[in-house]
Amino acid sequence: MAVKVYERILQLFEAEGINTLFGIPDPNFVHMFHAAEERGWTVVAPHHEENAGFMAEAVSRMTGRPGLAIGTLGPGLANLSGAIMCAKVENSPVIFLGGQRARITEQRVRRGRIQFVSQAPLLAPSVKYSASIEYADQTDEIVRHALRVSQTGTPGPAYIEYPSHVILEELDVPAPLPPDAYRLVNQGASAQSIEKAVELVRKARQPILLVGHAVHTSRAGESVEALAKLMNCPVIQTSGGTSFIRGLEDRTFPYGFSPSAVDAVVKSDLVIAIGTELGEPVHYGRGRHWLDNEANRKWISVELDPTAIGVNRRIDVPLVGDLRAIVPQLVDALKDSPRQPSAELAGWIADDAARIADLAESAPGGTPLHTARFVVEATKAFPEDGIMVRDGGATVIFQWTYSQAKPHDVVWNQNFGHIGTGLPYAVGASVADGRKRPVMLLTSDSSFMFAIAELETAARLDLPLVCVVGVDHQWGLEVGVYKRTFGQGSLETGVHWSKDVRFDKIAEGFGCRGEYVDRAEDLGPAIERAFASGKVTVIHVPIDPKVNSEEMPSYDEFRTWYAEGTQ
Template identity: 55%
Template sequence: MSVHVYERVLQLLEAEGIKTLFGIPDPSFFNMFIRAEQRGWQVIAPHHEEAGAFMAEGLWRMTGTPGVVVGNQGPGVANLVPAAINAAKENAPVIFIGGQRAQIAAQRVRRGRIQYTHQYRYFEEAVKYVGVIQYPEQTDEIIREAFRQALSGTPGPVYIEIPMNAMQAELGELPPPAAPEQYRLVHQPANQQAIDAAAELIRRAQMPLLLIGQGAFTARAHDALAVLAHNLQSPVIHTYPVSSFLAGVEDRTFPCGFSPAGVEAIVNSDLVIAIGTEIGEPVHHGVAGHWAKGNTGRQWIHVESDPLSIGVNRHIDVPLVGDLRDIVPQLNAALKDTPRQRANAVDRWIEMHAEFKTAQRLAAPSGQDLIHPARLMVEATGAIPKDAVFVRDGGATSIYTWTYSQVSPKDSIWNQNFGHLGTGLPYAIGAQLAVGNDRRVVLISGDSAFLFHTSELETAVRKNLPVICIVASDYAWGVEVRGYRGMVGENSPETEAHWGKQVRLDKVAEGYGAHGEFVEREEDIAPAIARALASGKPAVIQIPIDPVANARDVPGHEEYSTWYNDFFY
């Protein structure tokens, strides 16, 4: 039987394991939405296309399968552009699909074309591939090329435009869509010679360490990485503070630069195995900061899918080019017969880090009229479920979690490369769709970041997604206040709201049909979280915090500020 283009697109997406569609219905996509629901898809209509794209990215982060979002011609597509830029910086293979007027509009010389612009040009700078289905017969090849580009080398977003005349066109009888391995590279192991060289370096090393970036976790390679960490018996260094943790090695996982134990582990290392990381500015490209101390002759193994990335930021002794999901099992197989003994220094660093975390927890100011943000983090993260998906948003709020978080989450989601505020609630919704009812998703956000997409609380209520949102409210652009005051003095009217005009986000949540809590005492934080979890509903727990401390006392600011320093070039 013949099929329409909109249904063929769904078939091609299903071949890639996709059955969730984000987007706001419009005539361009009415038939696609209806057929998707008939085929058993989850169809999620957000209140803003940008938020829908962040939801798609959140789903990808928890599944390893690209998320798909559509935008309707004109303003709908325009709303997707910031999210596409963000996805590019986050190396997220989000599939953006844009509707467009019939292709005849592209060549008209008459003025006044409603909602028509050259949309694809918006995306050309940001995404890895732009394809316009001008002719229905191109549908398969353009969709396949989009996936080929999105998932080859460094992952990234792509944009596909489908004009109305092509979307509604009827194709002839077609064969079933090809499986991914029939048209693109699915597995990419490293060559055996490189694996053997890496294994030999590891065997000879006295003090190896694993440097793990967020890419290792978005690849959903937790289990294989945990086996490697067990084989190495080494410290694990997070490229960003409070990333996802590997099961069984939580006690010897340290943030780069934000823990004395992590610094000592770096300084004393003689071999670094870098996986899922660009070796970027937060780790000083592996050549400066802490890496310029101690054993500066340490050797490096880098697992990287893009061969053009090898050796750019620093010299790599053994590059392992390929997909980490293939390469890490290769390393595990090569090392399985040569188990390592844990060095005494690692046990000392474990104890040192535990003492550091205890000292930080005890140092969090307590008993103040306004809750100190450090105390909020201690109380809140100590009360969330141990298996929760931990989502963060905001400037100062996210930075406070680096020092004071009491959880070691298997999955932690943060907009770490681009720093786009407002991703938290949409990420949380996408993550909750991924885990279903098996786990809870908990967001900790600043109020300014949370207000970007508060309307998506209604989406969570409508779809019965019980995300918990803990909102630290200083009624200001917290971390920006610090910079503003440092530049022009105490008066910063554009970054701070009037304290007497607080927005009651808990009441906003209740208006959407969610659970709301307003907490003004630190001892009430944990009980409020327990009630929110028990409600089984989306929830907002609003906690007013000390705005002066939120701007002035941001922990680790000295280390964080070095990320923007060009001192090592």
């Protein structure tokens, strides 16, 4: 069949189940935007290309498939670069497309070329694969290889460039191949490896599952639930894997922040690590809480990247492949011999429930709101079927400790620590969900202002989104650093701004609803009204600046993540 290159690119992504595109239209690729909409794609134009990249990353997290973002030549790609780096560090398979001038421009020995920079070499260090479609008949191989590489081993981004003289050329090509015809899919572990793992499970007295970020981004919750129930064991969340798997809410404890999690880790004699790199936030699986009983503890690691095995700690049984294939293999092997629960499991569950209830009671009151009370009241009002998006510095640390919700989908930026991702993540997550489930963005003012223009995008798309913004008019974490470094009353340069900013009023200017809430008892009802309204809503909540900068809970635990003492 005869198709234009831009149409063929769309066909190749459709073969992978990808039909959502984020970017700002440009003369180089208006044809692609036009064709995508005609083919029934969801095409979202944000107000900044970096936010297009974050939205695409959120789609990949919510679907288990690569996201897709596009940027115009030069400044568009420069704007995307922050999102590209973020996708690399967050292990997100996002394909970034970039326009470019005709290649003759690059080969001219001239100065003063307009809107031109050699993009591929600049972006290559930040992606797993970087290529340019120099000839029309390279389209299939390059797009397929980008999709292959982005999903092989540790997932990550790829960059594809198309010079303007190529994208409008015509190809005579057959129908696109399905994924399993050109790349490895659903790679399982060998029978011998599964047998060794099952043997360790059957011998273990105190097994635990250590569940990481990839369990949620690969949408593998159902099979992990089945495994946890067969093993009758606790589930320990890494700080990146903070979504709660349906059916396992009560027995899921956050590593390092729950005494039940610490006790289960200390007493464990078998760990099945699923979808985690065993990095700094879990002390590589060998330091801090893991030190006790290390000599008697066995490790099974379910890992897509074979080069990750044994890097941060010794692994007794590596199960290399796609966890969406391997976890069902374990379930099948264990289904006829479920374990009895350990004597401690019921106690751990009761203790953790009591911990959460006590935090709700003990969170201080007052006006402006203590950040702990801000988090308690906001998360108590979180809809049971909602999507939680986190953003910010100090406010996220408070969320780890004080959250009363157990969301099945949490989207936030842990590894890279890129604040300001919350609003575009919320837009992308809701688009991926089909705009059905309620979405709550729980954030702070410093982070919210990074991408505040995307309120218009959310309103334009009529998303079921409520943004709850804790406002202290400062960079909270940095104020705390000034005080610890120079003492109370010292100069705090560059970390404060005008107290006249009102986010509820800004929201109204973007066509959204706005509410101002300064009492704890009013926050829950305001959130309920916001979701009931059906309009994108921003709730401005003043929070105590001293608390937010100086009284972060579990901060000493957080500091232990920085193994080389950078904090």
